Amino acid sequence: MTFFDLPDSDTLYAALVARDPSYEGRAFVGVTSTGIFCRLTCPARKPKRENCTFFGSIGECITAGFRPCKRCHPLRPATDSEPVIKTLLDALEARPDHRWYESDIADMGLDLSTVRRAFKRHFGMTFLELARLERLRRGFEIYNDGGKVIDAQLEAGFASASAFRSSTNRLLGAALGTLSKTPLLCIHWIDTPLGPMIAVADTSALHLLEFMDRKALPTEMKKLAAGANGAIGFGRTSIHDQLAEQLEAYFNGTSADFTVPLQYHGGGFAGRVWDALRRIPAGQTISYSALAKSIDQPTATRAAAKANGSNQIAILIPxxxxxxxxxxxxxxxGGLWRKQRLIEIEAGYAKSKRAGQP
Structure with missing residues (x-):
């Protein structure tokens, strides 16, 4: 069983002709006249319909005897196919204290529109937005280590206190100085290949795991703070350590099994939906209607979709x-681009399972 039920071949051929990005990582075409396989977004001239065979995974293409295309590089992670991304990420790492502007990108001989499109396509944000997030995080690290708010502000590269407060509020839903120094709920961040994530946990369970640029994050943080009577602040617990270890294994392709204890913020119907999500094996997908049927409420598709959207523990509640x-x-x-990448990652788990690997 493939991790994605392919539509009919006519639909896939139309997607190939249109270079439809919605099938990235979920469908591939093998061209019998050349013996190669491609992404549906491949820039090469399109083959004739009778020469196309469609597959749901790279493994199936290789098993069928096709070799990877040298133009669209289906074996290469998407970000590697655009050198401009690696160039700027390397520059960001090399100059962690630099405050980036468009002029810096232009001075590197890079085209601004090309950079903007590449980062939006693969990261869901521009390079400058990504750089700002990194500055904010460094500021939080200073504050978490006992520094003052002004120290965090300067480390983050903000000349204006009001701009720093505004950015902090947009991310955490609270001013930095209002966070508890002796929190019951501890905020920590974890780096992943899809961007930094904020994890909120106490000593017994994980309460929240979200990508730092998720729009709903400030609202979710405010609700957690209210539920903890304001006892929320920076810190790290054994739950964070366990989570970081298991996320690393997940992204490395070692294991998709998560044993981190979770604390739901929502019960009843929503809790049943979240439990059902956790029962979907890595590498498989279902529809909203199938999700509703799985909890014996086949007419509750909309309600199931709403509960799905209100989940605040990404990846672990999939x-x-x-x-x-x-x-x-x-x-x-977290952005459709991340959803696509997560499905691509989990395709590897499905392939291993079909091959009988542990």
Whole structure:
């Protein structure tokens, strides 16, 4: 069983001709006249319909005897196919204290529109937005280590205190100085290949795991703070350590099994939906209607979709495994580009399972 139920070949051929990005990582075409396989977004001239065979995974293409295309590089991670991304990420790492502007990008001989499109496509944000997030995080590290708010502000590269407060509020839903120094709920961040994530946990369970640029994050943080009577602040617990270890294994392709204890903030129907999501094996996807049927409420598709969207523990409660009825990517709080990448990652787990590997 493939991790994505392919639509009919006519639909896939139309997607190939249109270079439809919604099938990235979920469908590939083998061209019998050349013996190569490609992404549906391949820039090469399109083959004749009778020469196309469609597959749901790279493994199936290789098993069928096709070799990877040298133009669209289906074996290469998407970001590696655009050198401008690696160039700027390396520059960001080499100059952690630099405050980046468009003029810096131009001075490197890079085209601004090309950079903007590449980062939006693969990261869901521009390079400058990514750089700002990194500055904010460094400021939080200073504050977490006992520094003052002004120290955090300067480390983050903000000349204006009001701008720093505004950015902090947009991210955490609270001013930095209002966070507890002796928190019950501890905020920590974890680096992942898809961007930094904020994890909120106490000593017994994980309460929240979100990508730092998720729009709903400030609202979710405010609710957590209210529920903890304001006892929320920076810190790290054994739950964070366990989470970081298991996320690393997940992204490395070692294991998709998560044993981190979770604390739901929502019960009843929503809790049943989240439990159902956790029962979907890595590498498989289902529709919203199938999700509703799995909890014996087949007429509650809309309610199931709403509960899916209100999930605030990303990846571990795998709401990214839900697709539209037609197999298309649908809304995801972390960005459709991340949903696509998560599905691609989990395709490897499905392939291993089919091959009988542990």
């Amino acid at each position: 709401c990214h495994r839900i697709l539209g009825a037609d197999g298309s990517l649908t809304g995801y709080g």
